[in-house]
Amino acid sequence: MGGDIYGEPIRYDPDFHGPLKNRSCTDVICLFIFIVFVGCWAGIGIYAFVNGDPDKLLIPRDSEGSRCGFDAHVRDKNYLFFFDLTKCATPSVAFTGCNTTQVCVDACPTTSYYYTGGPVDDLICVDGVRNSTDNAETLITEGKCARWALRSTSVLKRCLYKTEDRRALRSQRVASVPGDEISLAKRYLEITRSWVSLFVQYFVSFFSDSYDAEKVGYDIVNDIVNSWKEILLGVAICIVGSIIYIFILRWVAAILVWLSILGAIAALSFGVYWAYSQYRYYKDNPTAYLDATNWFQELIMRSGTWMGLLIAFSILLAILLLVVIFLRKRIVLAIALIKEGSKAVGATTAALFFPIVPWILQLGVIAYVLAVAIYISTVGNPSYEVRNFNSTECTSSTCNSNTVQNGDTCDRDTFKSICDQPCPAQCKFIQISNSFTIYLHIFNGVGLFWGVFFISALCEMILAATFATWYWTFKKSDVPFFTVTTATLRTLRYHLGTLAFGSLIITICRIIRVTLEYIDHKLKKYDNPVTRAIMCCLKCFFWCLENFLRFINRNAYIMCAIHGKNFCISAKDAFSLLMRNILRVFVLDKITDFIFFLSKIAIVVGVSATVYSIVAYVSQTEITYIFVPVVFVAVCAYFICTVFFMVYTMAIDTLFLCFLEDCERNDGSPEKPYFMSKGLMQVLNKKNK
Structure with a gap:
């Protein structure tokens, strides 16, 4: 029945010996559409660069919209002064602006002051510098004058605090302020080392008061700067460790898989026991939640919460036990394929570093999109009301x-x-008014998605062609040295249309998801539960659809890299082949995902522990918080591991499709020998006669 529904098994072809060399161009129409799109995109960029003027965005404007140094009444005032620069320390400042009065001044302050009464020489106000102090307090209260100012320097004609005098200014100002205003002075006169620390402070402020957040933010940025050598060393260790780990995984894959499964069973068993004991305790003490101090404590002190966890842990434990009991042979096959993937990556070492190239290309696309967006935003004339x-x-x-x-x-x-x-x-x-720039922004946004997804697809097909060549080479020692180069040239010559087709499908799905997020944001003010439920279902559906399409696309690229057929035929053949072996697909996918996740965690923990030991016991670097370089390295290590294991994942997916095709195409006879390794043949009780 499986053959009738999902097609007949692949037949033996005496002329097939791996990825075809003589092939034709695929999905030419899609390639033509992509070329036209890129041409229009380039035209939009040229139009924006010729007609746009970023200075329109960079020129500082005061709270009334006056252009400092340009408009007639402020032509001699080239600099922008912020009454309270600390209000700019939020990530949303790029979109909403600083929520403080801003005025054009002829020069940034060269001295600092904090007004507490009495005469003052340089009180900065909305219409310039006032020397009169008769009504200074009233003007400050009305928001027409700044209560305080710090010695500043000009950055893009914005008056920003000079950081070298931070501690001296702080102690001097605080000492001159009455006791009941000391806390206010501390808050306003604490100067950050850089703009980066402002964003750090914003997140730290969720866990501490304002002054502590500013101090912690400054110290965190200081720690990162002071420990840059240790951070670079940790990144280097992660790169080397990832490469070594992938190479030795062929020997430790079985041990790691079974230890991971046993560990998961033990953890779930303990979870069942713990959830049951907590459920019994809170069931016998139904009013315990009344002692909770917040909503989270109240939640975990209710018996219903632990009943839900007990059911969830029990179901997961039952599923895992059933998989181990009834699908253990599939697990052994998954282990064998992981070993094969490690051999393939080891034999084509260049593929391990190949993702750096598309990563650089994707950064180039993002930079181009940002530049075009900035220039488009300045096309037209400013409008005033x-x-x-x-x-x-x-x-x-x-x-x-x-x-x-x-x-x-x-x-x-x-x-x-x-x-x-x-x-x-x-x-x-x-x-800046222009009626059609919104359409240019939309086109530029579509270009961002299509360009990034196209480059990602290009990387996947090149890696698929590389590992397929390794699998379908009967004697693995005969794998060509320039396999990656050959795969790259073949893909660029014949299959750019297929990549354009597949990436366009993902682009359309992503645009729908972005549109749904925008609509959901607009509908939040209505607070309608029915609307929220519908939007949640739609977002969940398109998220699942995008992930399914990514799965189909990846396997379509593999089949296209091997057989040279167009996207639709390759997707159909890959889907049929996988569905004919659905149990193997499920087990392999979950086992490899689990192993790669554990591998990433192991590498990240190992690198973090190494950096911690270096910073704590070896390095003489003075830092405030020892966890700062450790956490920074851990984040970098996780992304580095993701890049390396992406290659490994592509290797296993490619080898798995090749393995399934090998099983259907050949039978081990002298005329139709298997191309799989001896280890795989032993797992399946097969051999070449």
């Missing part, structure tokens, strides 16, 4: 309700002379 117009206060002949209304367009160079003080009307910058 009248804001804060009050007809009772603006009664001059040139500025009254008959000539000016809120929302009217205005000109910055002439509006001040028409509606000057005491009229409170403002000609405020709204946006």
Whole structure:
């Protein structure tokens, strides 16, 4: 029945000896569409670079939208001063701006002050520097003058704090402030070492008060800078360790797999016991949750929570035991394929480092997208609108309700002379207006997804062709030295259309997901449970669909790399072959995912422990928090392991499809010998006669 539903097994072909050399171009129409798309994308980039002007975004603007150094009334004031720069220390500042008053000044402050009363020489206000102090407190309270200012330097014409005098300024300012204002002075006069620390402080602030967050953020950035040698050493150890681990996995794969399975069984058994004991305890003490101090404690002090965990642990334990009992032969096959994957990677070492090339290409695509987005955003002319117009206060002949209304367009160079003080009307910058730039941004966004997915697909097909060549070489010692180079040239010459087709499918699915996220964000203000349920189901469905399509695409690329057929035929053949061996597919996929996860964790823990030992007992570097370089290295190590094991995963997926085809195509006779290794033949009780 399986043959009728999912096609007939692959027949023996005496002319087949691995990836075909003589093949034709596939999915030419899709390649043509992709070339046209890239041409239009390049045209948009040229148009943006010619007509855009990033200076429009870089020129500082005050709170009223005036361009410092450009608009007529602030032409002699080239720099932007922030009343409270600490309010810019949030990741959303790039989209929402700093929530503090900003004014154009002729020079950044060269001295520091904190106003507590009495005379002051340089009080920075919205209309310049005031020397009068008669109403200084009132002006500060109304937000028209800054209570404090620090000696600053110009960065892109923005006045930012100078960090070398941080501690001296802090101690000097705090000493001059009355006791009841010391905490406020500490908060405002604590200077960060760099803008990076502002973002660190933002996240630390969730776990501590404002002043502690600023101090911790500064110390964390200091620790990273001071321990850069240890961090680089940890990264190097991770790279070397990953390579060695992959090479020796052929000998320790069986031990690691069975130890992992036994460990998982032991952990789940303990989880069942612990959940049951906690369930009995809280069932006998039903009011224990009343002593909880937060929602999480209340949750874990209820018997229903532990009943749910007991059921979940029991189901997982039962599934794992059934898999071990009834699918142990498939597990042995998965172990053998993991060993084969290690041999294949070891025989084609260049493939291990090949992902660096597409990674650089993807960074190039992202950089191009960002540059085009910035230039597109500056195509057009800035638009201004009248804001804060009050007809009772603006009664001059040139500025009254008959000539000016809120929302009217205005000109910055002439509006001040028409509606000057005491009229409170403002000609405020709204946006750089251009009716069609939104479509260019959308096109550029599609280019980002399609370009990144196309490069990822290119990497997968080249690796698939490399490992397929290794498998279908009868004598493994005869594998060509330039296998990766040959696979790259063959893919670029014949199969760019197939890659464009497969990556376009993923791009469309990702665009739908992004659109759903945008719609969900817009619908949150309605707080409708029915809408939330529908959106949750849609997002879950398209997430599952994208992952399924990625699985199909990867196997389609493998079949295309071997047989040279177009995307649809390759996807159909791969899907049919996998479905005819669904149990093997399931076990192999889960076993390899589990082993690779454990391998990543093992490498990350080992590297982190090594860095900790170096920082704690060997290095003389002075740092505040010893965990900072350790955590930083752990994050880097995980990403490095992901890159290396991506190659290993592709090797196993390719070898698995080749193995399934080998089993169907050949029977071990002299005319149709198996191409699989002796280890695989022993697992399956097969041999070449």
